[in-house]
Amino acid sequence: MQLSESSPRPTASVRWMMRSVTLWSGFVFVHAVLITLCLTAPGWPLGDVEGVYLPWAEHVAAGVAVPGITTDFVYPLLALVPIQAALVFGPALYSLAWLGLVTLVNAVAFLFLLRRRSTPRPARAAWWWLAFLLLLGPIALARIDAITVPLVIVALLGLRTRPLWGTVLLTLATWVKIWPVAALAALFVVSRMRWRVVAVAAGVSAFVVTIALAFGSGLTVFSFIGAQTSRGIQIESPIAGIWMWQAALHLPGSFVYYDTDILTFQVVGPGSAVVGNVLTPLLIIGVGLVLLVGGLAVRRGVAAEVLFPSLVLALVLTLITVNKVGSPQFITWLAAPVIVGLALHGVRWRTPAILALVLAGLTQLIYPFLYDLLLVANPLVVLVLTLRNLLEFVLLGWAIWSIVSARSDAPANPQAPRPDSSDLSHLSQQSPLTKE
Template sequence: MPESQPAAPSVLPAFLRRPVALWCGFALVHAVLIALNLSGVGWPLGDVERVYLGWAEGTTSGAVRLGIDTDFVYPILALAPILASLVFGAPLYALTWLGLVTVLNAAAFAVLLGRRPGRAACLAAWWWLVFLLLLGPVALARIDAVTAAVAITGLLVLRTRPFWGAVLLSIATWIKVWPVAAIIALMVASKRRWQVLAVFAGTSALIIGAALVAGSGLTILSFVTEQTNRGIQIESPVASWWLVQSALGIPGAVVYYDQQILTYQVIGPGTDLAGALLTPLLAVCVGLVLLIGWRAQRAGAAAAALFPPLLLALVLTLIAANKVGSPQFMTWLAGPLILGLVASPRAWRAPALVALAMAALTQVVYPYFYNYLLATEPALVLVLTARNVLELVLLGWMVGRIWRLCSTTGEAVVPAGNPGAAWHRSIIKE
């Protein structure tokens, strides 16, 4: 087995590695984000105050049972944070939502730091705080923020408690689907893949069983058809083709508001065909990424080296090859990048910087200048297109990294004293 290499030199001053500094940074960043949500430009809490609150009140009044006898756009566990935020009443719903997400983030932050955080964990923690700040209000104001926190916690818990880590990732998947990428990546990278599958299947069976007892029938799976029936959302990478045409004054491409899905979409020559092709294309792209990952695993690539880039590649594929696109999708990147920074700070520093740029560009578009994007102003279309191009660049980077692992054999090199070493010896043990 190759010897562990020394930990990368810290880029953080000593005082920034102290727990008190880290937690003060956490409190400050979340205070800023909460203030921006409550008093910032562009109604960033629109989904929370208009959509989530309506769902919560309709469910508690008995008017609807989302996911049971009424189709629901999200998996059924999404109702848990949506209903929990009503505990102090409708007037305080938004503030309760922001508090709930902050608490979940704090739990993930505590797991990341542990009792005595190492240099890599401190670097990852500060990166996450900067990422949240650059992403802006939407980092807290969507259901994706809940799944991001639960997924980050699950990925980190895998290091020491693989069973509970897999359970948390399964629960996150039943809040919003994207964390299933972590389960699938583990199925490829880990030799304990059948244990991972058993945990996911068992957790899912309990959730589905409870819904069936409540009378859901196949409505429990309505979130699948609700997503496939969508048009092309304006922030998806493929929509850039029509947004650019509109920005250049080429007739035919129009931005409109879908009253059923409650999102802005684009329509123009070829959008119907593109919308029909994108779902199977997404499946093909995911399959190709998994095939490359499987090839690397069969070639002897260490699971600790394979899992983080494979997970990030899958998450980026779910974003880049999707006809649905929203600013909150950027929160999905946090978990894989935190995992990478903890395991190998040097190798993941540059991808983490690219993600920071993506977060900053996203906040420029939403919420501050979103109306200009809806009017397809050239400057905003350019900003969004640049963000989407960076998604493709980062995806290609991760696929290239996985491809290079096809010639790697033996154990991964994990810095001594790094929490990633514990993770390496757990769920993805060779």
């Protein structure tokens, strides 16, 4: 039966409720699919959870060793918090507890996103995040990065109204996995409260280090820094393509091997050791250049709200592309800046949003479904990996161009229409994202 013309339309509260039910239904569906994939997909998606995190948690519980305190740790110290928390129901239920913990943290971030009244387009960003998670597959839940991504999403959204608490959360996330330092660096560049940001981040870090020292860690609390720089070239990093193609073409001297110390698959070949040693300094230089580009945009008078998401995206992609370490979970990092960009600027972030979805889909195709073929350098799978890595550079190019082309009186995309004043009217006077 069709409604008559006189039938009342749903009120705003009813529409909001219907939209919320639909979004949360999508959240439940996506996470149910991801949990099922984690438990059933080939390639042992829960390998790190069951084979690495669980032994660490059991050692801590038994008093055998505490990573980051009594033994070297590949992650910053606070990574132990979620790793240990998942042991709450015992070793037999560790994987399910981990998946439940990640789902819970995602739910908190999802709720925070939808309730952001200062964010013009939360529903669009929420739907994109669900699509991104579904395309990325089980790796979206089955690594320590899955804890940091929702923390960073909440922090970036909260910076507009609670800048110091947002900085605290970003710093804590950095002490779980190092990549959120990119958001802290971007915040320092664009914020008119930059030295307060530094003070807060330094204070939180000092607190973490002091606790570690009180437990007798010594310099072991910083062992994660050396663990990263001493790695070889992982097979999924962009630079690894040089030797992965040589291995795929059966050229002598290039092959994939498993590093039993760092527990990753790496590639070696002519010149790989030299390139591996040079790449870390190049990464530092690359980050510095991106920060310089962002600083110049600030000097031109580009609004912080326009600049910040693009700068975070550019820094995150620099950490991914100019890096000898390459893992499928790195793609999860893209979610935070893209969600903020979509929530604040909508259609002007359509290009990076689409590219990130494609990157997520290709990543799931590679891991876990084609990973066994990648380990033997199957040419077709190496081609898929090469395409994925090239698209990372394309997205990096977009992010840098959006910074360079931004003007003080225009949005980051010069071909896009100017934002409505209402898009900017929600900024708090105390927000670090307010232009000086």
